[in-house]
Amino acid sequence: MEEKLLITPLYDSHVALGAKMSPFAGFMMPIQYTNITDEHNAVRHHVGMFDVSHMGEVFITGPDAEKFVNHIFTNDIRGMKDGQVLYGMMLYPDGGTVDDLLVYKEFVPDCYLLVINAANIAKDYAWMQEQAKGYAVTVDNQSDNWGQIALQGPDAEKTLVSVLGMQEAADLTFYTYRDFTVGGKRVIVSRTGYTGEDGFEIYATPEQTVLFWKQLLEAGVTPCGLGCRDTLRFEAGLPLYGDELSADISPVMAGLGMFCKMDKEEFIGKEALADQKAGNIVRKLVGIEIEDKAIPRAGYPVELEDGTEVGIVTTGYHSISLDKSICFALVDKAYAALDTPLWIHIRKKTFPGKVVKKRFYQTNYKK
Amino acid sequence: MSKVLEGLLYSESHEWVKVEGDIAVVGVSDFAQKEMGNITYVDLPDVEDEVEAGEDFGALESVKAASDLISPVSGEVVEVNEALEDEPELINQDAYENWIIKVRMSDKAELDALMDAAAYKNMTE
Numbered sequence: 099m100e101e102k103l104l105i106t107p108l109y110d111s112h113v114a115l116g117a118k119m120s121p122f123a124g125f126m127m128p129i130q131y132t133n134i135t136d137e138h139n140a141v142r143h144h145v146g147m148f149d150v151s152h153m154g155e156v157f158i159t160g161p162d163a164e165k166f167v168n169h170i171f172t173n174d175i176r177g178m179k180d181g182q183v184l185y186g187m188m189l190y191p192d193g194g195t196v197d198d199l200l201v202y203k204e205f206v207p208d209c210y211l212l213v214i215n216a217a218n219i220a221k222d223y224a225w226m227q228e229q230a231k232g233y234a235v236t237v238d239n240q241s242d243n244w245g246q247i248a249l250q251g252p253d254a255e256k257t258l259v260s261v262l263g264m265q266e267a268a269d270l271t272f273y274t275y276r277d278f279t280v281g282g283k284r285v286i287v288s289r290t291g292y293t294g295e296d297g298f299e300i301y302a303t304p305e306q307t308v309l310f311w312k313q314l315l316e317a318g319v320t321p322c323g324l325g326c327r328d329t330l331r332f333e334a335g336l337p338l339y340g341d342e343l344s345a346d347i348s349p350v351m352a353g354l355g356m357f358c359k360m361d362k363e364e365f366i367g368k369e370a371l372a373d374q375k376a377g378n379i380v381r382k383l384v385g386i387e388i389e390d391k392a393i394p395r396a397g398y399p400v401e402l403e404d405g406t407e408v409g410i411v412t413t414g415y416h417s418i419s420l421d422k423s424i425c426f427a428l429v430d431k432a433y434a435a436l437d438t439p440l441w442i443h444i445r446k447k448t449f450p451g452k453v454v455k456k457r458f459y460q461t462n463y464k465k
Numbered sequence: 466m467s468k469v470l471e472g473l474l475y476s477e478s479h480e481w482v483k484v485e486g487d488i489a490v491v492g493v494s495d496f497a498q499k500e501m502g503n504i505t506y507v508d509l510p511d512v513e514d515e516v517e518a519g520e521d522f523g524a525l526e527s528v529k530a531a532s533d534l535i536s537p538v539s540g541e542v543v544e545v546n547e548a549l550e551d552e553p554e555l556i557n558q559d560a561y562e563n564w565i566i567k568v569r570m571s572d573k574a575e576l577d578a579l580m581d582a583a584a585y586k587n588m589t590e
Contacts, residue, residue, distance in 0.1 A: 130502075134503070392506060393531065416526070416528070445524060
């Protein structure tokens with residue numbers, strides 16, 4: 099059965115800008131408007147904007163909201179302040195990852211907004227509904243009613259203030275948000291992102307999203323596609339669900355154990371993670387840098403000098419900001435220590451490299 | 466609109482061949498470089514490597530993806546364009562001026578399987 103591709107409220111604008119469009123996570127999305135390198139650099143040095151309206155928004159409300167979210171989420175939401183955002187995962191009982199997501203603690207009691215990956219909306223929603231049995235909560239998938247723009251880069255704050263007039267957003271610190279009312283409708287602005295730079299994510303109605311985008315475009319903000327979204331998040335050491343996290347890749351394997359609070363009484367997948375944290379784990383995610391300009395790509399084998407395969411590349415690029423060939427790879431844990439020499443098989447040749455920190459690029463968040 | 470040069474032969478995988486006696490000069494078409502976008506790396510074979518028609522002999526890399534280079538002819542590599550090692554973007558600047566390898570052909574009859582400029586233009590339009 100062929101599934102019909104969805105579009106975001108900004109589809110017409112992307113086409114009018116001449117973007118190269120491609121299917122992603124069930125949506126027709128812009129990959130690039132000009133080229134990946136220029137768009138990447140706009141975000142690193144000035145400001146760029148992404149249409150991320152494909153992301154999912156699910157509201158959890160009800161007397162058991164805190165208890166329920168803490169049951170399905172690896173991070174600990176107890177003690178969250180109103181207007182705070184937390185990153186974490188939802189897990190299967192075996193520790194495999196359902197999705198990675200953001201939890202927004204709302205300004206009204208017993209209400210949380212969960213922002214999930216576009217490719218996982220149907221799966222996550224079904225998962226949440228299933229787990230909600232026995233909890234006094236409502237799980238409400240509002241994904242179709244929200245557009246989202248990510249405004250990212252060192253000039254994001256001044257752009258938000260001068261172009262959209264959101265003066266109060268300048269006071270936000272990393273992983274906090276506040277509400278605005280524009281045209282009588284709610285707008286959520288959080289100091290979050292997926293690029294390693296300072297920036298904001300702006301959630302609004304589809305109609306308002308189109309207006310914001312137009313204003314930002316007229317002010318000279320560089321529209322950026324999913325191509326550079328991937329190069330930016332990769333350099334900043336951030337995982338992409340499907341590549342570095344999946345039903346087969348737990349947060350412990352991905353090196354994201356810090357977002358899994360083992361001192362919580364319980365959450366789905368906790369026992370499996372405890373077992374993995376105790377050392378019962380086969381592979382770990384590492385960064386690898388190679389000396390050559392050849393580019394390690396997802397799926398290429400990671401080897402020892404004698405050709406024994408010990409891992410596989412999950413994402414790789416010739417880094418635009420660092421001018422180095424680097425990748426994430428899942429490797430047997432015996433070879434995961436920093437500076438371990440490893441070889442990457444690229445087509446017919448092998449290239450020597452070594453294990454390096456996954457955060458390749460020094461991030462610039464406003465803490 | 467991508468450029469198709471008269472007098473060259475073209476493969477379905479978008480390589481071009483310029484025949485100079487027994488030597489085939491091989492590059493990629495303007496259409497191919499446009500499809501790839503900014504080329505950041507050219508994986509070249511070594512001189513004296515044997516290449517086979519229809520088999521890959523190297524690759525072009527853009528930021529996003531690698532694309533195999535498929536040899537249109539069989540034979541021995543007699544020269545590689547080393548300028549591409551430091552300046553892969555030359556292919557974006559002029560895909561016909563900047564050849565990739567020169568091959569001493571072992572079977573010139575293989576050229577018959579390639580397209581002329583008109584046929585290639587037809588294919589890429």
